[in-house]
Amino acid sequence: MKTILLIEDDTVLRENTAELLELSDYNVITSPNGKLGIIKAKEEKPDVIICDIMMPEVDGYGVLEALSYDATTNSIPFIFLSAKTEHKEIRKGMDLGADDYLTKPFEEDELLSAIESRLAKAAIISRTIKEQSSTPIVVSEDNGLKNLHELKNFFDDYGEISRFKKGEVIYKEGDHSNMIYLILKGVVKNHKMDENGKELITSLHKADDFLGFTSFVDNTPYLESATTVEDSELAGISKTNLKDILEKSKNISLELMELLTTNLSDIKEQLLQMAYSSVRKKTAQTILQFAEVLNKKSEESIKISRSDLASVAGIATESLIRTLSNFKKDGLIEIEGRNIKILNLAGLQLIE
Numbered sequence: 001m002k003t004i005l006l007i008e009d010d011t012v013l014r015e016n017t018a019e020l021l022e023l024s025d026y027n028v029i030t031s032p033n034g035k036l037g038i039i040k041a042k043e044e045k046p047d048v049i050i051c052d053i054m055m056p057e058v059d060g061y062g063v064l065e066a067l068s069y070d071a072t073t074n075s076i077p078f079i080f081l082s083a084k085t086e087h088k089e090i091r092k093g094m095d096l097g098a099d100d101y102l103t104k105p106f107e108e109d110e111l112l113s114a115i116e117s118r119l120a121k122a123a124i125i126s127r128t129i130k131e132q133s134s135t136p137i138v139v140s141e142d143n144g145l146k147n148l149h150e151l152k153n154f155f156d157d158y159g160e161i162s163r164f165k166k167g168e169v170i171y172k173e174g175d176h177s178n179m180i181y182l183i184l185k186g187v188v189k190n191h192k193m194d195e196n197g198k199e200l201i202t203s204l205h206k207a208d209d210f211l212g213f214t215s216f217v218d219n220t221p222y223l224e225s226a227t228t229v230e231d232s233e234l235a236g237i238s239k240t241n242l243k244d245i246l247e248k249s250k251n252i253s254l255e256l257m258e259l260l261t262t263n264l265s266d267i268k269e270q271l272l273q274m275a276y277s278s279v280r281k282k283t284a285q286t287i288l289q290f291a292e293v294l295n296k297k298s299e300e301s302i303k304i305s306r307s308d309l310a311s312v313a314g315i316a317t318e319s320l321i322r323t324l325s326n327f328k329k330d331g332l333i334e335i336e337g338r339n340i341k342i343l344n345l346a347g348l349q350l351i352e
Helices: 011-023 034-044 060-068 087-095 108-134 148-158 239-248 250-276 279-293 306-313 317-329 345-350
Strands: 003-007 027-031 048-052 078-082 100-103 160-164 169-171 179-185 188-193 199-205 225-228 232-238 301-303 333-336 339-342
Touching: 003 011, 003 034, 011 027, 011 108, 027 034, 034 048, 034 060, 048 060, 048 108, 060 078, 078 108, 100 108, 148 179, 148 232, 148 250, 160 179, 179 239, 199 279, 199 306, 232 239, 239 250, 279 301, 279 306, 279 317, 279 339, 279 345, 306 317, 317 333
Parallel strands: 003 027, 003 048, 048 078, 078 100
Antiparallel strands: 160 232, 169 225, 179 232, 188 199, 188 225, 301 339, 333 339
C-alpha cells in the first residue's frame, strides 16, 4: 500500500481529502502546517507528498525547498494543492521542482489521476536508476581512459543518448542528480529562479561541454535547472560510473578539475559584468556571448528570445529592448523579429 503525506492547514479539507484517499486504498499521513509536514516527510518517507501553498509556520514553497535539499526526500513526487490560480504562482511552484499542481476545488478523479501518474513516473525512474547501478561500465587498468578527449569519446560511445526539442527541460533544480551529460549537439542554458520568480541564466553550454555536475560524495540534487536553447542531443552516464572512471585515471581527474575551474572563473567574470558594467556593455557582451556559444559567424543571425538575452545580461527586458533599438540605430546590429544580426563586430566589442 502506497503512503501519501497530506500537508493542509484547512481541517475540513484535510480530513475530507484524507478520507477520499483512504477509500482509494492509500495509507494517508496528515500534517496541519508546513513545519510539521517537513518533519513527517523526513520521518515517514512517503511515496507522494500533497501540499498546500498558503500555510502557517512554513508555506508550501518552503516545504518543497527544505525537502529538495535532503537526499532522503528530494526524489519524492511533490504535488502542490492551492486555491491560487495566477500563472506566476503556478510557474513558481513548477520551477521550484514540483511535479504537479492542482487548484481548489478539485475533482476526485483529477486528484487520483495526478497521484497515479506521479507514482508511475517515480517507479520508472527508480527502475532506470537500479538498472544503471546494477550494470556498471567496467574500465580496467589495462584499457583505461587516458585523457579528457578519450572521456568525451567514452560518453559518445557508451552514454545513454537523449534528444530534446528547443525549450525542453533536461532537469529541474531539486531533481535527483544521478546523471552527468556531454552535449553532442545544440545549446543548453542553466538557470535559477529568484524569490520574485525572475529567471536568471547562470551559464550557457554548447556542443562538447559537460553538464550536470554536482557532488560525487553527497547525494546532492541539481542546484539549477537546465533547458535547451535549440534542438539538442546529449549523452549521459551515471555519476557512479563516472566516479569509477575518475578513480582509475588521475590524469582525467586533473584535466576535469582544470576544466571546471576555468568554467567557474568564466561565471565569476560574468557576474562581475552583470554587477558593474553599463547596460550598453552588458547587452553588447551578451550578444557576443550568444554568438560565440551558438557558433555563429558575424554574417549569420542569432535567433534568441529577448528574455533569455536579458536574463544572461542581468537587466530588465524593457531596458534590453531599448538598448537593442539604439544599437540598431547606430548600425551595430540588424533586427528582424527574434533574429539579431551583428553588422559591426568591432563596434560591439568596444562598447563601454
